Amino acid sequence: MAKTLQSIRGMHDILPEQSAAWQYLESTVRQLLARYSYREIRTPIVEVTELFKRAVGEVTDIVEKEMYTFEDRNGESLSLRPEGTASCVRAGIEHGLFYNQQQRIWYTGPMFRHERPQKGRYRQFHQVGVETFGIAGPDIDAELIAISARLWQELGLKNVRLELNSLGTPTSRAIYREKLIEYFSAHLDVLDEEAKQRLHSNPLRILDTKHPATRLIADAAPSLHDYLDPESKQHFEQLCSMLEAMGIQYVINPRLVRGLDYYTRTVFEWITEELGAQGTICAGGRYDGLVSQMGGQETPACGFAMGMERLLELMQVQEQALSATAPDLYLVLAGEQASSAGIVLAEKLRTELPKLKLQVNAGGGSIKTQMKRADKAGARYALILGEQELAAGTIGFKPMQDATANQVSLKLTELGQYLASQLN
């Protein structure tokens, strides 16, 4: 027999049993973003490697060791996108989207990074990213954070903590950078190899090290906050008070620096303790310098990206996934006559109740078998139609998630109305 093939390590199929949760998440995000007047952008999955080198930065984990880079048949170096911001910026400049305008956009799709696969960390994973261009004030930082906060609420997610920091301007950061180099240089003997390599190229990255010994040194390092320029300080304070006014709780974390080079001023992460080591479900911040660095005109920008796999895992841990995607009703059909009547009834209900999620039993089976299927599908209610009910013009209605609830008999003519009230 021929050897069977498998998907690439760290790249996963989304199976039919999982896709309902994905679609639920995607449509919740899409509807929410429409309510805030954000519009979708779709860019190619492959770009010239140069784009990511310039946008993400040469001295980042992504560009140094995580990109899927290859030569195409013309010998040009291309890469699978490891993130979405670079393409948004490229497309915005290319199509003049930033010229004297504000833009609120979002994207979704697969991203590719050659990392060590583990729970919550894959080589193909999916993000939804939200980006704004042409808006300099903290009001848009606050709006972006409010969008994410509302999303967790709509998804029923709890216990996610917002961590916030400001990285200041390139000028204030440059001063801080020198201080950091000075500080870490005094502890060279303790630093790990990676930190030593980063000392002069990207010393801020040492602050979010996971290496235990370096961690201790980093914890005692001078704080960026003491070096913030007055405008950045004000921007940050305004953002904080807007969040407070909206009732969004946050924790200021002066060690939060983010992995990418392009951030200025606001950076934030949403973190949960319920997913183990890969607890960041959403991360973002302001990147005022990127558009001009990529050849466009000066354009302030702010955005975030969330990891869909991690969100779905959290929904599962908090048991929000099944209830969100399961059918409202499972229609049990006993006997041949009921089978053909059932499919007609189902169509009628779908017309009457456009939001109803209804699964009709197909392929026969005893009532017991069908009830098991209803249970497996996670249905809230079962409708039971047999010969007797057909003759009497009634139907059985049974709550599935309450063991103490009894089956009731309803008139078929009143079924639509009754369901509308039960399903709110």
Ligand code: ATP
């Ligand atoms: P991490 O510190 O976990 O590596 P990151 O800083 O590299 O994250 P970003 O580039 O900011 O992550 O991406 C935004 C979000 O995308 C992350 O917060 C996370 O939820 C998700 N994400 C990033 N890399 C992966 C991956 N390899 N697999 C699954 N999700 C990921």
Ligand code: MG
């Ligand atoms: Mg990473």
